[in-house]
Amino acid sequence: MPEGHTVARSANHFNKNFAGQITLVTSPQGRFTDSALLDKRELSEAISLGKQLFLRFQEDYLRIHLGIYGKWSHQSGPIFSEPVGQVRARFIAGQQLSDLRGPTICEVIDQDQFRAHLIRLGPDPLWPDFDGSLQDRFVSRAIKSSTPIGQLLMDQSVIAGIGNVYRAEILFRAGLNPFLAGNKVSETKLIEIWADSVQLLRLGVETGVMLTRENFQKLSVSKEDRYQVYKREGLECRVCGGVVSIALMASRKLYWCGSCQK
DNA sequence: CATCGATGTTGAG
């Protein structure tokens, strides 16, 4: 159940432990019927873009999207324990084993299809942005839209990698009302949101935890203390003491503080 | 033990 930082961590794991190696690819569950196409080939590299992970096997790509249920489990050998659950795809190289369970997408695609996905997806705050063009793509897209900013942040073609937790937390940190249309948000504010996304996602990659509170202390790792507003409906806002609200926006739960986020 | 819900997306209507 990842947002972009988790997927980036998976890519890092594959680049560290599998890249450049002949990799066994199987489907213990049997539902990944194309596993044989990749079996015993070199896993060239892993690329994360938003919530999608692409494992390149020379000229072929395995596109993986965990969706809401999917999960990775990694093990180091020489002894591998049998993990619980239905394993869609299993990867083994040397002493490393990775099991993929419950993904929405696990499909082999070619280079053209890979390029199509790159084009379709919006800018990923975790990608290097030396000339600021990724930030520009986000700002210019959001500032033209009459869609609420709370929905724009969940749109993977606007910004890739933000999910329901970061959406709520970023808007709280920006003091921005989620219902405000994108074209009513100032350019300065949009740049601030992009910069905060970069900061938060990087910290998430580094720590493996979604830290969003003021001092980023890991002391706020316990579930009750972790977030500013996410899943805190009916509780006191940590800043103003008002009540945290909840509503459905595009059928996803949205959390915000009505007085901090006017 | 049964039920619920989740950091997500697609596609039918």
Add this chain to the structure above:
DNA sequence: TCAACCTCGATGG
């Protein structure tokens, strides 16, 4: 707009 997809840990009785 909403059901369907798909898995399993958390929750409650």
